[in-house]
Amino acid sequence: xxxxxxxFCLNGEEMEVQVDPSASLMDVIRDDLEMxxxxxxxxxxxxxxxxxILDGEAVRSCIxxxxxxxxxxxxxxxxxxxxxxxxxVQEEFVESSAFQCGYCTPGMIMSAKALLDKNPEPTGExxxxxxxxxxxxxxxxxxxxxAFLSAAKKVNSKSS
Amino acid sequence: xxxxxxxxxxxxxxxxxxxxxxxxxNISGIRPxxxxxxxxxxxxxxxxxxxxxxxxxGEGRIIAGGTDLVLDLRKNKFVVSSLVDITxxxxxxxxxxxxxxxxxxxxxxxxxVASSRLIKDKASVLAKAAGSVGCLQIRNVxxxxxxxxxxxxxxxxxxxxIALEAExxxxxxxxxxxxxxxxLYERLFTSKVDSNSQLITKISFNALLGKQGSAYVxxxxxxxxALPILNAAAVVSVSNGTxxxxxxxxxxxxxxxxxxxxxxxxxxxxxxxxxxxxEAAEYLSNNAVIVEDIRANKEYRKEMIKVITKxxxxxxxxxxx
Numbered sequence: 075x076x077x078x079x080x081x082f083c084l085n086g087e088e089m090e091v092q093v094d095p096s097a098s099l100m101d102v103i104r105d106d107l108e109m110x111x112x113x114x115x116x117x118x119x120x121x122x123x124x125x126x127i128l129d130g131e132a133v134r135s136c137i138x139x140x141x142x143x144x145x146x147x148x149x150x151x152x153x154x155x156x157x158x159x160x161x162x163v164q165e166e167f168v169e170s171s172a173f174q175c176g177y178c179t180p181g182m183i184m185s186a187k188a189l190l191d192k193n194p195e196p197t198g199e200x201x202x203x204x205x206x207x208x209x210x211x212x213x214x215x216x217x218x219x220x221a222f223l224s225a226a227k228k229v230n231s232k233s234s
Numbered sequence: 235x236x237x238x239x240x241x242x243x244x245x246x247x248x249x250x251x252x253x254x255x256x257x258x259x260n261i262s263g264i265r266p267x268x269x270x271x272x273x274x275x276x277x278x279x280x281x282x283x284x285x286x287x288x289x290x291x292g293e294g295r296i297i298a299g300g301t302d303l304v305l306d307l308r309k310n311k312f313v314v315s316s317l318v319d320i321t322x323x324x325x326x327x328x329x330x331x332x333x334x335x336x337x338x339x340x341x342x343x344x345x346x347v348a349s350s351r352l353i354k355d356k357a358s359v360l361a362k363a364a365g366s367v368g369c370l371q372i373r374n375v376x377x378x379x380x381x382x383x384x385x386x387x388x389x390x391x392x393x394x395x396i397a398l399e400a401e402x403x404x405x406x407x408x409x410x411x412x413x414x415x416x417x418l419y420e421r422l423f424t425s426k427v428d429s430n431s432q433l434i435t436k437i438s439f440n441a442l443l444g445k446q447g448s449a450y451v452x453x454x455x456x457x458x459x460a461l462p463i464l465n466a467a468a469v470v471s472v473s474n475g476t477x478x479x480x481x482x483x484x485x486x487x488x489x490x491x492x493x494x495x496x497x498x499x500x501x502x503x504x505x506x507x508x509x510x511x512x513e514a515a516e517y518l519s520n521n522a523v524i525v526e527d528i529r530a531n532k533e534y535r536k537e538m539i540k541v542i543t544k545x546x547x548x549x550x551x552x553x554x555x
Contacts, residue, residue, distance in 0.1 A: 078273075078274055095272055095274040096272070119304075119305065120459060128374075128375075131374040131375075132371045133374050133375050134301070134371050137300065137301055138300060138375065139274065139300060139304065141274040141317075142297070142319060144319075185370070203370060206370065206457065206458030206459070207371045207459060
C-alpha cells in the first residue's frame with residue numbers, strides 16, 4: 075500500500091512520517107514513532123486510554139485517522155513531563171495515589187492537562203465532565219478528581 | 235524497526251493467550267481504520283470536495299470528525315478506498331447569526347455548539363443536546379452535521395435540530411439544495427445524504443425570540459458515553475399563558491425522529507397548565523410507535539414517554555423569558 079507523508083507537530087517538534095492512509099493516530103504514535111505512553115484500550119473510542127491533545131483539545135487517538143492531524147499540533151504524555159521533571163498533574167497523581175494499574179493514567183493526565191490549560195480553576199463538576207470519557211476500572215474516580223484539583227492549585231500558585 | 239503488522243499480530247496473539255479473547259479480533263483485520271483505504275485527500279473548498287467524490291465514483295467518502303465513520307469503516311458498513319477530509323475548508327467552521335437566522339457550518343463540533351454563547355441564548359435546546367453527546371473527547375471532534383448524517387434513532391443533536399425545524403444545505407454533483415433535517419432520515423442509521431457523492435455544508439434555523447423557549451431532556455443509564463433510553467426536545471411559543479405553538483420530538487419512536495404534529499394541534503391555543511401538558515404526554519405515550527431495543531422494552535418506554543414529555547414541555551415553558 076502506498077504510504078502518505080504526514081506532517082505535524084508532535085510535542086513541540088515538527089515531524090514528517092510516512093504513514094498508511096488506513097492507520098489511526100494511535101497506531102502511528104505507538105508503533106511507528108514508538109511512543110507507547112499513549113495506551114491502546116478498547117480501540118472503539120469508549121475507554122479514553124488513548125487520549126491525546128489535538129490543538130488544545132482532548133481527543134481519542136484510536137478512532138482518528140493519522141492523516142487527520144496533518145499540519146496540526148499533537149501533544150502526548152511524553153511531551154508534558156519527564157521522570158526528572160514531572161508536570162504538576164503527574165506529581166499530584168503520584169502524591170494522591172490516583173492510580174493502581176496505571177493503564178488509564180496517561181489518558182487521564184492528558185484530559186487533565188487539556189482542562190487546566192483552558193480552565194486554571196476548575197470545579198469538581200468541571201473535572202468530572204473532563205474525565206467522564208476516561209474509564210478507570212481499579213482506583214475509582216475520587217482520588218483522580220482530588221489529584222486534578224490539587225494540581226490546579228499547584229499550577230496557579232506557580233504562575234502567580 | 236519490526237514491521238508494524240507483524241508486531242501487532244504478535245501483540246494480539248500474546249493478548250489472546252493471556253486473556254482467552256481479543257477485542258482487536260472482532261474488528262475486521264487488525265487495523266483500526268479499514269484496510270481498504272489507500273488514499274486520503276484534503277479538498278480546499280466544497281466544490282473541490284464534490285469534484286473529488288465525483289472522480290472517485292463512489293469509492294470515496296467524506297470525513298469530518300470521523301468519530302462514527304471510523305467505527306463504521308471497521309465494521310465494513312461502508313467499503314471505500316479513499317477518505318475526503320473536509321477539515322481544511324475554513325468556510326465551514328463558523329457559527330453565525332444573520333437577521334434572525336442562525337447558521338452552523340459543517341465543521342462546527344458538538345463542544346463548540348455546547349459552549350457557544352449565541353446558541354445557549356437563542357437555541358438552548360441545541361446547546362444542551364450537543365453537550366450530551368458521548369463524552370468531551372468525542373464532542374471535541376464530532377460535528378453537528380456528522381450527527382445528522384449518522385442518522386441514529388435518538389441522535390441528541392439531530393433531535394434538537396428537528397424540533398427547531400432546522401434545514402441543512404446539501405451539496406452534490408447536481409448543485410445544492412436545502413432540506414429539512416427531519417427529511418434527511420432515509421431510515422434508521424441511513425441518511426439521505428449520500429456521503430460518497432454529497433456533503434452537508436451548513437445547518438440553519440430561526441433563533442428563538444422573546445416569548446419562545448426550548449428544552450432538551452434525556453434519560454440514560456449513565457451520565458456520559460450512553461445513548462439515550464429516551465430523549466425529548468421541545469420548542470414552544472407562549473403568550474398570555476397560552477401556547478401559540480408547540481414543536482416536540484420524542485425519540486427513539488416512530489421510529490425516525492419527527493415533530494409530533496398531533497401534539498402541536500392539541501396544544502396550539504391551549505392554556506399552559508398541568509392538565510394540558512399531561513394530556514399531551516398521555517397522547518404521545520398512547521400513540522407513538524414505540525421502539526424496543528437493548529436499552530429498554532416497550533412497556534418501560536411507554537411509561538417513561540409521559541415523564542419525559544412532561545419534563546420537556548415544562549422546562550421549555552419555564553425557559554420563556
